[in-house]
Amino acid sequence: MQQASGAGASPSHPLPSYLQADHLGPWGNYLKQVDRVTPYLGNLSRWVETLKRPKRILIVDVPIELDNGTIDHFEGYRVQHNLSRGPGKGGVRFHQDVTLSEVMALSAWMSVKTAAVNVPYGGAKGGIRVDPKTLSRAELERMTRRYTSEIGLIIGPSKDIPAPDVNTNEQIMAWMMDTYSMNTGEAATGVVTGKPVDLGGSLGRREATGRGVFTVGLEAAHHTGLKIEGARVAVQGFGNVGGTAAKLFCEVGARLVAVQDHTGTIVHEGGLDAVALLAHVASTGGVAGFPGAEKLADEDFWGVPCEILIPAALESQITAENAPKIHAKLVIEGANGPTTPEADDILHDSGVLVLPDVIANAGGVTVSYFEWVQDFSSFFWTEDEINARLVRIMKEAFAGVWQTAQEHKVSLRTATFIIACTRMLHAREMRGLYP
Numbered sequence: 001m002q003q004a005s006g007a008g009a010s011p012s013h014p015l016p017s018y019l020q021a022d023h024l025g026p027w028g029n030y031l032k033q034v035d036r037v038t039p040y041l042g043n044l045s046r047w048v049e050t051l052k053r054p055k056r057i058l059i060v061d062v063p064i065e066l067d068n069g070t071i072d073h074f075e076g077y078r079v080q081h082n083l084s085r086g087p088g089k090g091g092v093r094f095h096q097d098v099t100l101s102e103v104m105a106l107s108a109w110m111s112v113k114t115a116a117v118n119v120p121y122g123g124a125k126g127g128i129r130v131d132p133k134t135l136s137r138a139e140l141e142r143m144t145r146r147y148t149s150e151i152g153l154i155i156g157p158s159k160d161i162p163a164p165d166v167n168t169n170e171q172i173m174a175w176m177m178d179t180y181s182m183n184t185g186e187a188a189t190g191v192v193t194g195k196p197v198d199l200g201g202s203l204g205r206r207e208a209t210g211r212g213v214f215t216v217g218l219e220a221a222h223h224t225g226l227k228i229e230g231a232r233v234a235v236q237g238f239g240n241v242g243g244t245a246a247k248l249f250c251e252v253g254a255r256l257v258a259v260q261d262h263t264g265t266i267v268h269e270g271g272l273d274a275v276a277l278l279a280h281v282a283s284t285g286g287v288a289g290f291p292g293a294e295k296l297a298d299e300d301f302w303g304v305p306c307e308i309l310i311p312a313a314l315e316s317q318i319t320a321e322n323a324p325k326i327h328a329k330l331v332i333e334g335a336n337g338p339t340t341p342e343a344d345d346i347l348h349d350s351g352v353l354v355l356p357d358v359i360a361n362a363g364g365v366t367v368s369y370f371e372w373v374q375d376f377s378s379f380f381w382t383e384d385e386i387n388a389r390l391v392r393i394m395k396e397a398f399a400g401v402w403q404t405a406q407e408h409k410v411s412l413r414t415a416t417f418i419i420a421c422t423r424m425l426h427a428r429e430m431r432g433l434y435p
């Protein structure tokens with residue numbers, strides 16, 4: 001469906017085994033996306049192998065003393081996928097299922113994302129394989145600080161700048177900034193973004209990813225004639241991204257009919273109160289038990305009738321098995337990598353428009369860029385200025401993607417990859433190869 005004639009470069013040496021697609025989950029999905037874009041890269045396709053090999057992978061052991069006096073070890077990663085357009089940029093995830101393959105894919109999607117919205121970064125991502133809910137606050141702080149010291153070899157304000165992702169937040173960023181600053185002997189506010197506002201963070205960063213999801217959703221609705229007022233919205237993941245996006249859609253008259261998170265699935269045909277649900281999640285840890293909502297079996301979430309579906313939790317949630325149940329008009333990917341390539345094809349063939357992660361959730365890194373610029377200049381903008389600049393960048397990026405999709409008759413995902421990979425590989429070519 002999305003193939004064009006022409007071939008990419010064939011490597012004279014095969015990919016190392018740990019980079020191969022077959023059994024590697026999210027990384028395999030990313031490689032398939034690269035294969036789909038390759039025929040559209042013209043002469044730059046001779047550089048395409050660059051996209052299939054992360055620039056740098058660091059695996060670190062993170063030992064900490066637990067509160068009970070025993071020593072525990074956690075596995076941490078920082079992957080810098082592509083640095084052709086600027087320093088590495090991307091979040092840090094604390095989750096029990098984090099793997100190297102996952103972090104590699106997340107770092108690659110960061111490269112594509114930063115290029116798609118044209119902010120001057122490459123792509124990177126980090127993570128620790130841990131369930132942070134099992135740690136005390138003191139243990140969490142010790143683990144964060146030790147991890148920061150271990151990856152301190154390769155991060156820095158002009159090298160690679162971490163930010164929040166799943167289960168990490170402003171407090172974690174504050175500890176990371178403090179640890180890096182202690183180790184380097186300077187107040188290095190620009191080493192991470194998503195910090196507390198009082199420590200050089202930016203107004204609007206916390207809501208930025210959800211606001212970006214909302215902004216491209218409105219653009220797509222405008223282009224397809226979908227009326228937002230009264231539109232039914234279903235959201236998977238009610239954290240930073242899903243919660244904010246749901247709240248913003250409700251503010252313009254959409255109806256939040258279903259929410260799923262790690263504690264369960266709730267529905268209410270008449271509409272869930274997003275603000276009250278956010279407060280419930282903040283006090284109880286999840287959506288389960290929200291007063292006035294009905295409980296639904298988790299596997300039935302994808303079939304809930306709605307116009308807008310927002311996956312905003314983890315990767316590979318929309319699969320060949322559940323994609324046929326989805327009858328939404330728009331799927332807006334708040335999460336990174338929520339749709340497998342096979343599911344992408346099923347949705348495309350059944351007329352569901354997918355706004356891909358690499359543009360839909362780029363609002364977070366866009367305001368992270370604003371935060372980094374503000375830190376360097378030590379001059380801070382108002383929230384209105386930040387939101388206005390964010391909306392302008394998101395709208396411009398969306399318009400470019402829409403136009404490219406029409407020109408090449410490809411999905412919005414392939415169109416975003418065409419724009420982004422062209423930018424990355426053009427930069428790579430201009431930089432040349434030799435020291």
Ligand SMILES: NC(=O)C1=CN([C@@H]2O[C@H](COP(=O)(O)OP(=O)(O)OC[C@H]3O[C@@H](n4cnc5c(N)ncnc54)[C@H](O)[C@@H]3O)[C@@H](O)[C@H]2O)C=CC1
Nearest residue numbers: 166167209237238239240241261262312313335336361364
């Ligand atoms: N925080 C940010 O600025 C950005 C986040 N993202 C992506 O958005 C997604 C969500 O991230 P955040 O909202 O920051 O994380 P978060 O930690 O604030 O929230 C994660 C949400 O996912 C839910 N969840 C976890 N496992 C689940 C499961 N098995 N089934 C259903 N729900 C589950 C959690 O209950 C929670 O509601 C991730 O894919 C992340 O990479 C993308 C761009 C930026």
Ligand SMILES: O=C(O)CCC(=O)C(=O)O
Nearest residue numbers: 090091163165364365368
């Ligand atoms: O704000 C950032 O730098 C990156 C956020 C992130 O991890 C993402 O966009 O997936």
